[in-house]
Amino acid sequence: MSDDLLTIFKETGALLEGHFKLSSGRHSDRYMQCARVLQYPQHARFLCSRLAESFRDLNATAVIAPALGGVIVAHEVAAALGIRAIFGERVDGRMTLRRGFAIEPDETLLVVEDVITTGKSTREIIELVISRSATVSGIGCLADRSVQSLDLPLQPVSLLQLDFPNWEPSECPLCQNDIPIISPGSRFNR
Numbered sequence: 001m002s003d004d005l006l007t008i009f010k011e012t013g014a015l016l017e018g019h020f021k022l023s024s025g026r027h028s029d030r031y032m033q034c035a036r037v038l039q040y041p042q043h044a045r046f047l048c049s050r051l052a053e054s055f056r057d058l059n060a061t062a063v064i065a066p067a068l069g070g071v072i073v074a075h076e077v078a079a080a081l082g083i084r085a086i087f088g089e090r091v092d093g094r095m096t097l098r099r100g101f102a103i104e105p106d107e108t109l110l111v112v113e114d115v116i117t118t119g120k121s122t123r124e125i126i127e128l129v130i131s132r133s134a135t136v137s138g139i140g141c142l143a144d145r146s147v148q149s150l151d152l153p154l155q156p157v158s159l160l161q162l163d164f165p166n167w168e169p170s171e172c173p174l175c176q177n178d179i180p181i182i183s184p185g186s187r188f189n190r
C-alpha cells in the first residue's frame with residue numbers, strides 16, 4: 001500500500017478508525033467512505049490519474065462505472081485518458097444504460113468503481129458491456145476491500161488494497177472493551 005495515497009484517504013476522513021458495524025453485521029476497527037475523498041476535485045483527479053496509468057496501453061474507447069459510487073471515478077479516469085465516461089444504473093434492480101448512453105459493438109471499455117467489496121456491481125456492469133457485444137479490457141478501483149474471490153474475468157487494478165480485520169459481534173475485541181460502536185450507514189452511508 002502506497003503511503004502517500006493512504007495519507008490522502010486518512011486526511012480527508014475517507015478512511016476512518018474506530019469501531020464500526022458493517023452492512024454485513026460484522027464489526028471492524030476501520031471503515032472506508034470514498035465519497036469523502038472524492039468530494040475534493042484535486043484529490044479525485046490525482047487518484048484517478050494514477051489509476052488511469054495502468055490502463056493507458058489498453059486503447060479503451062470509454063470508461064464505464066456503476067452509479068452512484070463509480071461515477072466520479074469513471075469521469076476522472078476518462079479525463080486522464082482522453083476518452084468518454086458513461087455509467088450504468090439500476091432500474092427495477094437491473095443494471096441499465098440510460099440518458100442516451102450507448103456502447104457500440106466494436107468498443108473496448110474499462111470498468112471502474114470507487115470501492116470493490118463483493119464485486120456485484122462490477123459484474124453487472126461487465127455483463128452490460130458484453131450484452132452490447134463490446135469488450136472489457138480492464139477493471140479498476142480506488143480501494144479493494146474484498147475478502148473473498150471476486151469471480152471477475154480480469155484481476156482488478158486497485159490503488160489501495162484494504163485488508164480490514166472484521167469479526168462476528170460475539171468475537172469482537174472492541175465490544176469486549178466496551179468501545180462505543182458506530183453504524184456507518186447512519187452517518188457515512190454509502
Ligand SMILES: [Zn+2]
Nearest residue numbers: 027172174175
Ligand atoms: Zn464490536
